[in-house]
Amino acid sequence: MLIFATATFAIVTASPLVWMVSASLKEPGEIFNSGLIPQHPTIDNFRYVFTQLPFVRYMMNTFFVAGTITVVALLFHSMAGFAFARLQFPGRETIFLTIFSTFLVSLQVIIVPLFILVQKMGMVNTYAGLILPVTFNAFGIFLLRQFYLGIPIDLQEAAIIDGASYWAVYWNIMLPLSRPILSALAVFFFLVNWNAFLWPLTITNDQNLWLVQLAIASFQGQYSAAWNYIMAASVVVAVPTLVLFFVFQRQLVESIKTSGIK
Amino acid sequence: MQQAGRVFWTRSRKETLAAWLFIFPDCIGLLVFVAIPMVLALSLGFFSVDGFGGYRFVGLANYNRMLRDPLFMKSLGVTVVYVLCLVPGLYISGLGLGLLVRQRIPLIGLWRSLFFMPYVVSLVVVALIWKVMLIDKVGFINRILELIGLRGRSWLGDPNLSLGAVLVVTIWFLMGYYMIIFLSGLQDIPREYYEAARIDGASSWKMFTQITLPLLRPTSFFVVLVSTVSAVSGSQAFDLIYVMTNGGPANSTSLVIFYIYQQAFKFNSYGYAAAMASVVVVVLLGMSVVLFALTRGGRFHLQ
Numbered sequence: 001m002l003i004f005a006t007a008t009f010a011i012v013t014a015s016p017l018v019w020m021v022s023a024s025l026k027e028p029g030e031i032f033n034s035g036l037i038p039q040h041p042t043i044d045n046f047r048y049v050f051t052q053l054p055f056v057r058y059m060m061n062t063f064f065v066a067g068t069i070t071v072v073a074l075l076f077h078s079m080a081g082f083a084f085a086r087l088q089f090p091g092r093e094t095i096f097l098t099i100f101s102t103f104l105v106s107l108q109v110i111i112v113p114l115f116i117l118v119q120k121m122g123m124v125n126t127y128a129g130l131i132l133p134v135t136f137n138a139f140g141i142f143l144l145r146q147f148y149l150g151i152p153i154d155l156q157e158a159a160i161i162d163g164a165s166y167w168a169v170y171w172n173i174m175l176p177l178s179r180p181i182l183s184a185l186a187v188f189f190f191l192v193n194w195n196a197f198l199w200p201l202t203i204t205n206d207q208n209l210w211l212v213q214l215a216i217a218s219f220q221g222q223y224s225a226a227w228n229y230i231m232a233a234s235v236v237v238a239v240p241t242l243v244l245f246f247v248f249q250r251q252l253v254e255s256i257k258t259s260g261i262k
Numbered sequence: 263m264q265q266a267g268r269v270f271w272t273r274s275r276k277e278t279l280a281a282w283l284f285i286f287p288d289c290i291g292l293l294v295f296v297a298i299p300m301v302l303a304l305s306l307g308f309f310s311v312d313g314f315g316g317y318r319f320v321g322l323a324n325y326n327r328m329l330r331d332p333l334f335m336k337s338l339g340v341t342v343v344y345v346l347c348l349v350p351g352l353y354i355s356g357l358g359l360g361l362l363v364r365q366r367i368p369l370i371g372l373w374r375s376l377f378f379m380p381y382v383v384s385l386v387v388v389a390l391i392w393k394v395m396l397i398d399k400v401g402f403i404n405r406i407l408e409l410i411g412l413r414g415r416s417w418l419g420d421p422n423l424s425l426g427a428v429l430v431v432t433i434w435f436l437m438g439y440y441m442i443i444f445l446s447g448l449q450d451i452p453r454e455y456y457e458a459a460r461i462d463g464a465s466s467w468k469m470f471t472q473i474t475l476p477l478l479r480p481t482s483f484f485v486v487l488v489s490t491v492s493a494v495s496g497s498q499a500f501d502l503i504y505v506m507t508n509g510g511p512a513n514s515t516s517l518v519i520f521y522i523y524q525q526a527f528k529f530n531s532y533g534y535a536a537a538m539a540s541v542v543v544v545v546l547l548g549m550s551v552v553l554f555a556l557t558r559g560g561r562f563h564l565q
Contacts, residue, residue, distance in 0.1 A: 003365075087278075106492075234387045
C-alpha cells in the first residue's frame with residue numbers, strides 16, 4: 001500500500017516537469033486543450049526559440065559565467081580550507097569564525113549596497129561583474145576545511161620533511177585527495193550559478209550579456225500568452241540542469257548531506 | 263647577513279606567511295563583496311540616494327517612512343504568514359519524504375530522484391511552469407480539479423489564494439532538498455535502537471516519538487534554522503515572486519525581500535531599500551539568537 005502511495009506521489013511530484021516538456025511540443029491552440037500527450041507534436045517552438053532569439057549566445061554566456069565561478073571558487077576555497085585545516089598561524093580561529101559569521105548574509109539582503117559598490121567599481125554590464133561578486137561564499141570554505149581536517153596529517157608531514165613547499169603539499173597532495181568533494185561541490189556550484197537569477201537581473205541590462213534565466217524571464221514579458229514558446233525555452237534552459245542531475249546525482253546529494261553536518 | 267635572514271624565517275614564520283597567502287584571495291573577496299556591503303547595508307539606510315549617485319544624509323527619515331508605509335507593513339505581514347506556513351510545511355514534508363524513501367521497495371532510487379527533481383530546475387522555470395498550470399479556467403490544474411468534480415479557481419488572480427499557491431509551489435520546489443537533509447539525519451540513527459525497541463514490543467508510533475524524533479534533534483534544529491532564514495531572505499523568496507506574481511495581485515505576495523528590491527531598482531529609492539534591508543538583517547539575527555538560545559547553543563547531548 002505504501003509502495004503504491006510512494007510511487008504515485010513521486011510521479012505526481014514530477015508531473016509538472018513532464019507537462020512542461022509536453023507543452024513545449026504542442027501547437028499554440030493545443031496547449032490548454034489536450035492532455036499530456038500532444039496530438040500534433042511539433043518542434044517548431046524550439047526552432048522559433050533558437051532563431052528568433054540569440055539563445056545559443058545566452059547559453060554560452062551562462063556556461064562561461066557559471067563555469068568560471070565554479071573553477072575560481074573551488075580553487076580559492078580549497079586553498080583557504082587547506083590553510084585553515086592544516087596550517088598553524090596566529091588568528092586562525094578568529095578569522096575562521098569571522099568568515100563563518102557571513103553565513104547569515106544572503107545575496108538578497110545585501111543586494112542594494114552590493115549593487116552600488118559594484119557600480120562604483122565600474123563592473124556593471126561586464127562579465128567581471130557577473131562573476132566576481134558572487135564567487136565568494138563561506139559555504140565552500142567551511143566544507144573544504146572539514147574535509148581537509150579529515151585527511152591524515154602524516155602525508156603532509158612526510159612531504160614537508162622531504163623539503164616540499166606548502167604550495168607543493170597543497171597542489172600535489174591535498175588537491176588530488178580532495179577530488180570527491182571537489183567534484184561534488186563543482187556540480188553544486190555550477191547548478192546554482194546556471195540557475196541564478198537575481199544577480200544577473202541586477203547587474204546587467206545589456207542583452208548581449210544575458211544569462212539564460214534572465215532571458216526566459218524576459219521572454220515571458222515579450223510573448224506573454226505564447227506559452228508554447230515560453231515552455232520550449234524553459235525546456236532548453238532546464239535540460240542542462242536535468243542532465244547534470246542524472247549524471248551526477250550522487251555528487252549532488254553528497255554535497256547537500258555534508259552541508260547538514262554542522 | 264645570511265645568518266640573520268635564515269634565523270628570521272623560522273618554520274612557524276614561513277608557515278604563517280604561506281597560510282596568509284593561501285587565505286588571501288578568499289578573504290579579500292569576502293571582505294569586498296560580503297563584509298563591506300554588510301556594513302554599508304546598515305549605514306546606507308541613513309542616507310537618501312538620488313538617481314545620479316548623489317548621497318544626502320537624512321538621519322532617521324527612511325526609518326520613519328517605513329513605519330508609515332502601508333505597503334511595507336503589508337509586506338511584513340505577508341512575510342510573517344509565509345514563514346509561519348513554510349517552515350512547518352517544509353519540516354513535515356521533508357521528514358515525511360525522508361521516512362518514505364527509506365523503505366526497501368522496488369525502484370526506491372527512482373522515486374527518491376523524482377522527489378528531488380524540482381529542486382534541480384531553476385526557480386524561473388518553476389515559476390513559468392506553474393504560472394501556466396495555474397491559469398484561470400484553462401490551466402492544467404483547474405482542468406484536473408474540474409475533472410474530479412471540484413471547482414477551479416483563480417489561484418494567481420485572487421489575492422486570498424495567491425500566497426497559498428506560492429507556498430504550495432515553494433514547498434514542491436524545496437521538499438526534495440529537505441528530504442535529503444532528513445535522510446542523512448535518519449541514517450545516522452543506529453539500527454540497534456529500533457531492533458531493541460521492536461524486541462520490547464514497541465509500536466511504530468512509539469518508536470517514532472521515543473527514538474526517531476529525539477535523535478533527530480540536531481537535524482531538526484538545522485532544518486528549522488535554515489528554512490527560517492531562507493524563508494525570509496532566500497532566493498526562492500525573490501525569484502519565484504518576481505517571475506510568478508510580481509508581488510501581486512494587490513501586493514498579496516509581496517514578500518519583504520521583494521518589496522526591498524522593488525523600492526531600490528524600480529523606484530530608485532536605494533536609501534529607503536537599504537533601511538528596510540537593515541531591519542531584515544536585525545530580525546534575522548534576532549531569530550537566530552532566539553533559536554540558538556532555545557536549544558542551548560544547538561548542542562545536543564545524545565545518550
